Amino acid sequence: INNKLMSVHVNAVLSGSGGKVAWKEVMPYNPSMRIEGVTVLRDFVALEGREGGLTRLWVMGSSLEPSSLRRLEFQEELYEVEIGVNKELDTPFLRLSYSSLTTPRTQYDCDLRILGQDEGLTEVWQQRVPNFDPSKYTCRRFFAKAPDGTQIPVSMVHLKSLGTEDGAQWQPRPCLLYGYGSYGICVDPGFNVHILPYLDRGLVYCIANIRGGGEMGRHWYEKEGKYLTKRNTFSDFVACAECLVEQGITTPNKLAIEGRSAGGLLIGSVLNMRPDLFRVAVAGVPFVDIMNTMCDPSIPLTTGEWEEWGNPNEWKYFDYMLSYSPYDNVHKLPYPDVLITAGLYDPRVAYWEPAKWASKLRVHNTKPDSKILLKMDLEVGHFSASDRYRYRREKAFEQAVVLDKLGLAPMPKL
Secondary structure (H helix, E strand, O other): OOOOEEEOOHHHHHOOOOOHHHOEEEEOOOOOEEEEEEEEOOOEEEEEEEEOOEEEEEEEEOOOOHHHOEEOOOOOOOOEEEEOOOOOOOOOEEEEEEEEOOEEEEEEEEEOOOOEOOEOEEEEEEOOOOOOOHHHEEEEEEEEEOOOOOEEEEEEEEEHHHOOOOOOOOOOOOEEEEOOOOOOOOOOOOOOHHHHHHHOOOOEEEEEOOEOEOOOOOHHHHOOOOHHHOHHHHHHHHHHHHHHHHOOOOOHHHEEEEEEOHHHHHHHHHHHHOHHHOOEEEEEOOOOOHHHHHOOOOOOOHHHHHHHHOOOOOHHHHHHHHHHOOHHHOOOEOOOEEEEEEEOOOOOOOOHHHHHHHHHHHHHEOOOOOOEEEEEEOOOEOOEOOOHHHHHHHHHHHHHHHHHHOOOOOOOOO
């Protein structure tokens, strides 16, 4: 399910004899390497895909000899890279797009005749980020151990001035853990300008690459994060949060969590599992009333979603989905502060799902000093405001709630 690379002569295709018998294997199936795209130049073939939880690029000669395969290496440990637009065949240069948690999006021309760590790269454009100094930040990756022993990647970025997590000056810091974990969608450690207000206030920002996404290959989703293995997504996220606490990076009273849409389902589920582990949660347009929605085929998107969660008209899926449905598993528990955002015109997650979830949380919450906040935008849909300035105002509101609950408002002196 990670794909393999085959070739066929163009003449065979044009003559109508390009069936499977004419195919030749170039690269066999590799369970640790997923091929997602191929770009052909005159003397080189470039591949893009995933390996070891990160996006990768490989280059091989036009002879398609497997021994000529080389991986492009970069100096940073964590990054996001993809092949850009390459419309010229007769060239040794490959246009690629690169970014990391500390490097704004950058377009490079890569001379494929000279391959080494950052060798042969010529910068042609970089995203302009006013007042941003990449030397102020550091990032790394570690792995959390899931209940079944699976190693879950976690990417982390913070100010260098906070020190190193194993240094004598390090103290548990306010931290935000972000997760999604559905549809095989990957949350890669690329540059995100919207987290800079967090970082500059001393917050540690983490991304949990939990099962249900596709970061570690297609099996991370198809075999271990959907249908009757979906609960792995939630236990993975809890394991990542516990690892942050065990390593002394943060404490439960300083830990915020965030997810949107199917990531909102993630937030709702882990709040039911471990409400004591978090200080504040942000659930954007959360898909939380999974049973009522998936049992109603008259809703336009329902039957297509059965491919992700299962068809609740079959008892094995009904019982399993019911076991993690956020709305159906709200009980008398000490829930942390929760901010729920929604849009009245959302065609994917109907407004009543977050509204009824907020109401039920308020009724069942046994923690007297925590608040369940619902922010319903009466003009937008699933993806918040399309106006970039209004979108940033919405993000600023969410961040203000998180910073306030974590004691980082106003901005501390670091």
